Amino acid sequence: xxxxxxxxxxxxxxxxxxxxxxxxxxxxxxxxxxxxxxxxxxxxxxxxxxxxxxxxxxxxxxxxxxxxxxxxxxxxxxxxxxxxxxxxxxxxxxxxxxxxxxxxxxxxxxxxxxxxxxxxxxxxxxxxxxxxxxxxxxxxxxxxxxxxxxxxxxxxxxxxxxxxxxxxxxxxxxxxxxxxxxxxxxxxxxxxxxxxxxxxxxxxxxxxxxxxxxxxxxxxxxxxxxxxxxxxxxxxxxxxxxxxxxxxxxxxxxxxxxxxxxxxxxxxxxxxxxxxxxxxxxxxxxxxxxxxxxxxxxxxxxxxxxxxxxxxxxxxxxxxxxxxxxxxxxxxxxxxxxxxxxxxxxxxxxxxxxxxxxxxxxxxxxxxxxxxxxxxxxxxxxxxxxxxxxxxxxxxxxxxxxxxxxxxxxxxxxxxxxxxxxxxxxxxxxxxxxxxxxxxxxxxxxxxxx
Numbered sequence: 408x409x410x411x412x413x414x415x416x417x418x419x420x421x422x423x424x425x426x427x428x429x430x431x432x433x434x435x436x437x438x439x440x441x442x443x444x445x446x447x448x449x450x451x452x453x454x455x456x457x458x459x460x461x462x463x464x465x466x467x468x469x470x471x472x473x474x475x476x477x478x479x480x481x482x483x484x485x486x487x488x489x490x491x492x493x494x495x496x497x498x499x500x501x502x503x504x505x506x507x508x509x510x511x512x513x514x515x516x517x518x519x520x521x522x523x524x525x526x527x528x529x530x531x532x533x534x535x536x537x538x539x540x541x542x543x544x545x546x547x548x549x550x551x552x553x554x555x556x557x558x559x560x561x562x563x564x565x566x567x568x569x570x571x572x573x574x575x576x577x578x579x580x581x582x583x584x585x586x587x588x589x590x591x592x593x594x595x596x597x598x599x600x601x602x603x604x605x606x607x608x609x610x611x612x613x614x615x616x617x618x619x620x621x622x623x624x625x626x627x628x629x630x631x632x633x634x635x636x637x638x639x640x641x642x643x644x645x646x647x648x649x650x651x652x653x654x655x656x657x658x659x660x661x662x663x664x665x666x667x668x669x670x671x672x673x674x675x676x677x678x679x680x681x682x683x684x685x686x687x688x689x690x691x692x693x694x695x696x697x698x699x700x701x702x703x704x705x706x707x708x709x710x711x712x713x714x715x716x717x718x719x720x721x722x723x724x725x726x727x728x729x730x731x732x733x734x735x736x737x738x739x740x741x742x743x744x745x746x747x748x749x750x751x752x753x754x755x756x757x758x759x760x761x762x763x764x765x766x767x768x769x770x771x772x773x774x775x776x777x778x779x780x781x782x783x784x785x786x787x788x789x790x791x792x793x794x795x796x797x798x799x800x801x802x803x804x805x806x807x808x809x810x811x812x813x814x815x816x817x818x819x820x821x822x823x824x825x826x827x828x829x830x831x832x833x834x835x836x837x838x839x840x841x842x843x844x845x846x847x848x849x850x851x852x853x854x855x856x857x
Contacts, residue, residue, distance in 0.1 A: 439478025464523035473751035494642025494824020504757030540694035541741025561792035573781035595633035598842015599814015610850040628769035634813035656799035690736030809834040
């Protein structure tokens with residue numbers, strides 16, 4: 408009796424099905440967060456609109472342009488063997504756009520569209536609002552209290568030590584005590600361009616009887632190169648943290664809370680179960696509302712809007728004024744912005760707010776050594792002071808690095824290179840409060856003794 412053989416019928420794919428599968432596979436290949444077919448479509452659209460001289464500066468066009476270029480430069484930075492280990496994605500997404508604008512390697516229509524949108528939309532502070540409010544509300548209350556009190560110790564110690572080391576190095580290299588202090592050390596720690604370079608240059612011009620333009624030209628190179636140094640060194644700190652996990656809280660500052668050691672990915676999964684779109688939207692509206700209160704306080708009392716927003720978010724957390732679902736929604740907003748908006752924003756910053764000529768103006772050996780010595784000292788003191796205070800030294804060092812950055816734009820680049828955007832509230836303390844104190848004390852003392 409013959410054995411029956413079971414014949415298996417294998418379905419044969421049609422050409423149409425094969426094409427659909429190929430397209431689906433292509434959609435799984437991504438440049439940053441952009442699927443490859445969409446990426447190619449964006450490229451074709453941008454080229455077409457530039458050719459027609461019809462590239463607008465509205466939000467839809469800005470999303471396309473900044474997303475395309477931001478994730479392109481970030482992907483290149485992540486792919487370069489050595490650079491990717493020291494924050495290459497953030498460095499390339501910020502500073503290469505600045506260079507290509509300066510050397511006219513990008514169409515003027517793209518520059519105009521990106522600059523107009525960045526300046527008119529307040530894109531930068533929308534990002535900072537989302538990250539600051541979400542990060543604060545996503546913390547444990549006890550951690551927030553301890554960390555905010557303790558963080559001023561590494562910051563103050565780092566500022567004093569960095570000033571002393573910078574003055575000694577600059578003077579020994581022949582830059583002179585006054586030049587080193589006023590045009591290198593103080594600008595690096597002044598809190599960026601808007602809150603640092605501009606008030607400093609106005610104060611210098613009035614007290615020292617020089618033009619504001621001349622004073623501004625003298626202080627801005629140190630700010631730019633100091634920020635670049637902080638970005639690179641923060642990327643190196645991230646590498647150290649991966650090799651020595653006992654030195655880092657992966658974005659958490661204080662060791663006392665056992666929850667601080669929990670990896671960010673697992674915390675995201677815990678929050679995901681509580682997430683819904685209504686809470687997400689509520690968290691976004693809350694962040695915007697707190698920033699607008701900050702803007703009002705600035706208009707009425709001259710108090711910096713980001714600092715007021717930060718204080719209000721801290722008050723909400725400390726006094727338990729926001730329910731858990733709203734805190735989760737705000738946290739979700741901060742995660743969305745850190746994932747989807749960071750590199751597009753860095754590209755916009757590079758094009759519209761980072762003058763390449765000012766950065767390269769600092770490229771002489773004496774300036775470079777002095778600037779790097781200031782930033783390295785600031786970071787090193789933050790590291791060891793944090794360790795002494797039983798805080799995570801990588802995190803305290805990165806927060807101190809933000810005191811050497813280019814204001815809010817520098818904070819974003821530094822924390823992106825370090826892969827720790829959740830430190831934005833502490834970075835704002837370092838940059839805004841630290842910078843304001845630095846500028847105020849400098850001008851008061853200069854007026855007394857010059």
